[in-house]
Amino acid sequence: MRNSTQQLIQRIGETDQLFLQGNTPELALERADLRLQLVSLSELRQEQIYFLQEAIVLLEQGRVEFEEMPVTLYINLSLHLAKAYMMYFELTRDAKYALITQQILKAMTHYAHGDIFFFLAYASASKNESALCRHWLGKYSKTAEFDLELLQIHPAFNAYQTEVWFKQILKSRMH
CATH class of the missing domain: 1.25.40 (Serine Threonine Protein Phosphatase 5, Tetratricopeptide repeat)
Incomplete structure (x- = not known):
């Protein structure tokens, strides 16, 4: 396993532990972004789809779970969500x-x-x-x-x- 992949997986574990203490929109964005990075590193389609599904759930949840957040953060969550769906499109070619x-x-x-x-x-x-x-x-x-x-x-x-x-x-x- 490559060093960068190990670091990503370690950071996913750390952010998942932070989530257990309480979620924030920033944490949701980081957790999803880490998974999107793993999609790019993975060569297995099933693995890529799994990480995409996780990222999408985290981003959707981050967008709706919090009543107030800075507009720039909401835009970033939404753009990451769009990126995840377009990565899904690239994998499946499903319009x-x-x-x-x-x-x-x-x-x-x-x-x-x-x-x-x-x-x-x-x-x-x-x-x-x-x-x-x-x-x-x-x-x-x-x-x-x-x-x-x-x-x-x-x-x-x-x-x-x-x-x-x-x-x-x-x-x-x-x-």
Whole structure:
């Protein structure tokens, strides 16, 4: 077992013990993030699905369990949840996970956070919804979170690389 995997597993044990003393939204986020990291390290599909399911439960619980939390923390919990569902989509190719991502984040667009728009574009591209993908990427391109390199290399957007509108989005941010 690699050293980083051992450290992740050790930290999961530590955070699970902290959970027994009392949960917080920050702890829920950390516990879920650790599991998402394990998904990336695992090579076994069943293991990946197991860790994704755990992360999703922790994130959903963290979003609804607490009546008050800072908006940025709620956004981070939601973005991690969207990431988990899109990782699930990548594993299964089941469009319902992209739809769930859209349902989670669509209600949050008023925050105008770039990563919300990015994940909405990613989910739309995954469902072959070209017009929605274009719409969300247009909004994403106007935010401080815009990442030109990510947009250029992300495989979800490969089908759009030759589209005029996609090239215009890239060009608008190259200067």
